[in-house]
Amino acid sequence: MQKKMHVTATINGEVQEFLCEPRQSLLECLRDILHLTGTKEGCNDGNCGSCTVLMDGRLVTSCLVLGPEASGAEIVTVEGLARGRELHPLQKAFLEQAALQCGVCTPGFLVAAKALLDREPQPSEQRIRWWLANNLCRCTGYDKIVRAVQQAAAELAATQGGMNRL
Amino acid sequence: MKWFDYAAPDSLEQAAELLARYPEARPLAGGTDLLPQLRAGKRTTPLVVDVKKIPELSSLTIDEKGALTLGAAVPCYRIYEDERVCARFPALAELASILGGIPIQGRASLGGNLCNASPSADAIPLLMAMHATAETWSTSGARSIPVEDFCIAPGRSALAPGELLVSIRIPALPPRTAAHYLRFIPRNEMDIAVVGVGVSLTLSDSVIQTARIALGAVAPTPILATEAAASLENQAPTAAAFERAARLAQQVTRPISDMRGTAEYRRHLAYVLTRRALEHALQAAAAS
Numbered sequence: 062m063q064k065k066m067h068v069t070a071t072i073n074g075e076v077q078e079f080l081c082e083p084r085q086s087l088l089e090c091l092r093d094i095l096h097l098t099g100t101k102e103g104c105n106d107g108n109c110g111s112c113t114v115l116m117d118g119r120l121v122t123s124c125l126v127l128g129p130e131a132s133g134a135e136i137v138t139v140e141g142l143a144r145g146r147e148l149h150p151l152q153k154a155f156l157e158q159a160a161l162q163c164g165v166c167t168p169g170f171l172v173a174a175k176a177l178l179d180r181e182p183q184p185s186e187q188r189i190r191w192w193l194a195n196n197l198c199r200c201t202g203y204d205k206i207v208r209a210v211q212q213a214a215a216e217l218a219a220t221q222g223g224m225n226r227l
Numbered sequence: 228m229k230w231f232d233y234a235a236p237d238s239l240e241q242a243a244e245l246l247a248r249y250p251e252a253r254p255l256a257g258g259t260d261l262l263p264q265l266r267a268g269k270r271t272t273p274l275v276v277d278v279k280k281i282p283e284l285s286s287l288t289i290d291e292k293g294a295l296t297l298g299a300a301v302p303c304y305r306i307y308e309d310e311r312v313c314a315r316f317p318a319l320a321e322l323a324s325i326l327g328g329i330p331i332q333g334r335a336s337l338g339g340n341l342c343n344a345s346p347s348a349d350a351i352p353l354l355m356a357m358h359a360t361a362e363t364w365s366t367s368g369a370r371s372i373p374v375e376d377f378c379i380a381p382g383r384s385a386l387a388p389g390e391l392l393v394s395i396r397i398p399a400l401p402p403r404t405a406a407h408y409l410r411f412i413p414r415n416e417m418d419i420a421v422v423g424v425g426v427s428l429t430l431s432d433s434v435i436q437t438a439r440i441a442l443g444a445v446a447p448t449p450i451l452a453t454e455a456a457a458s459l460e461n462q463a464p465t466a467a468a469f470e471r472a473a474r475l476a477q478q479v480t481r482p483i484s485d486m487r488g489t490a491e492y493r494r495h496l497a498y499v500l501t502r503r504a505l506e507h508a509l510q511a512a513a514a515s
Binding site: 066082083084086105106107108110113116119120121122124125126127129130173176191192194195196 | 228229230231232233235255257258259262263265266267275277279302304327328329330331333334415416417
């Protein structure tokens with residue numbers, strides 16, 4: 062057969078259509094076809110979490126999803142977090158807490174942390190560390206990331222009772 | 228990755244037809260083992276058959292007798308978020324919550340863990356301890372394989388070419404029964420077991436009526452420690468009885484030395500983990 066497949070998916074709230082080879086991962090489709098380069102490739106085998114996105118409300122490592130599997134799915138990437146020029150409270154907190162250095166892992170951490178706060182607005186420190194265990198960072202030593210998530214949780218609780226932004 | 232075609236059939240019949248026509252096709256559930264293997268060139272396939280649209284592979288049901296039928300492609304999160312599973316099969320819910328991290332649990336299935344047939348697969352010792360069976364389908368019909376007979380070598384299962392794992396069936400736990408899986412990993416999460424032990428215990432009056440003990444990562448396939456389990460039957464659940472059973476379990480191990488641990492260390496772990504898993508199952512069975 063050897064032909065490309067036609068995929069329709071909702072990405073960050075917009076319906077997108079694209080053609081991909083069956084062997085292309087969702088990560089490759091996002092970056093190389095749709096030019097959503099916020100999502101990063103790290104290990105490309107599911108260990109590092111830098112390509113983490115939401116697929117139908119669930120966290121997945123997009124390197125372990127085939128493009129055709131996204132057909133009909135709702136995908137949220139790091140590009141879907143900010144509202145126009147206004148950063149998501151998690152993004153602000155990551156900046157204020159200096160929760161990044163090189164930044165390659167950051168999109169994955171942000172999406173994973175958003176999924177946590179959407180489900181559990183006031184997670185304990187242990188819960189945050191457990192939830193983010195599939196995201197590796199070789200720069201920060203994690204403490205700053207955990208503090209940033211705690212700060213964002215507190216801000217969301219104070220401003221809108223943990224309103225779900227998407 | 229080398230080129231492959233992709234199909235997503237929505238019935239068992241269609242899937243079995245595809246697998247019969249392309250014996251080298253690979254079923255895709257969560258992809259957390261298959262895709263890295265294809266990417267690394269450890270496997271090649273002309274066709275990936277996404278099985279998640281097949282109702283039998285994506286359903287989780289508990290029948291009137293309390294037996295659980297777990298579709299082979301049901302991802303981990305659906306197991307530990309299911310209140311019935313948490314109440315009736317707590318050890319299984321706990322197992323699903325320690326396989327990989329949260330994004331892996333969004334995709335990975337126990338059926339995939341079984342079919343990957345890794346000696347260190349976390350799910351297999353617990354499924355063996357719980358008397359689980361692998362329910363399969365092919366163009367020649369359905370088959371039921373006890374999980375302890377499913378793995379035949381590292382990475383190789385008893386599935387015939389063209390045969391698909393449909394579900395894992397776990398009988399209801401009898402009264403005063405509990406199962407438990409315990410593994411050793413160097414970090415707190417997200418790691419491959421150095422050794423894993425699954426046990427189940429059924430209590431009757433003041434003695435153990437029956438027991439099952441299965442070990443992972445200590446032989447080319449997960450193994451049952453039959454003699455160790457038999458040594459507990461009709462015995463009081465004492466520290467001495469568990470000590471003896473753990474020593475017997477240790478004797479059936481045939482571990483190798485690799486990057487995760489030496490053979491000697493694995494033998495030691497097999498003993499310690501068996502004893503602790505039995506103690507944990509005893510507490511849970513007594514409380515149930």
